[in-house]
Amino acid sequence: MVLSKKKSSKERAIHTIQCVNCNKKIKSKYPNKKYCGKKCALAYHYKKNKTEKQSSIRKLNIILAKNRNILESLFPNDKETVKVSRNLLIQHGFDFNYLTQFRPAKKGGNYIYCYEYGYLELKNNIILIVRKD
Numbered sequence: 001m002v003l004s005k006k007k008s009s010k011e012r013a014i015h016t017i018q019c020v021n022c023n024k025k026i027k028s029k030y031p032n033k034k035y036c037g038k039k040c041a042l043a044y045h046y047k048k049n050k051t052e053k054q055s056s057i058r059k060l061n062i063i064l065a066k067n068r069n070i071l072e073s074l075f076p077n078d079k080e081t082v083k084v085s086r087n088l089l090i091q092h093g094f095d096f097n098y099l100t101q102f103r104p105a106k107k108g109g110n111y112i113y114c115y116e117y118g119y120l121e122l123k124n125n126i127i128l129i130v131r132k133d
Helices: 038-074 086-090
Strands: 015-018 025-028 082-085 102-103 110-114 115-121 126-131
Touching: 038 086, 038 110, 038 115, 082 086, 086 126
Parallel strands: none
Antiparallel strands: 015 025, 082 126, 102 110, 110 115, 115 126
């Protein structure tokens, strides 16, 4: 039986690698090395995670703002409430999956809000739009 010996550090080839974070050229015995040090590895992952989180938050805020603007555009200034069809909201691009809060209605159901504008789903696909003061 022949046992293979690990190559000593002197026998390993030296690889020139570019740091993924700072683009500094480094020499390493390990061909899969990505960073010049721990600080660069931490900085790279911090930036990557921060960007991904901000991107998902930004997308969510865009959807919520669009929903709010649709409700506002259908809401007359001189009235306290307005009734519209569910299909009208859908035609404007309203997404019923996103909300900022909900409050119970006195007669059952929930008022669903996108910031200060909310709606209550009534019978026959009618939506009652309200505004918080």
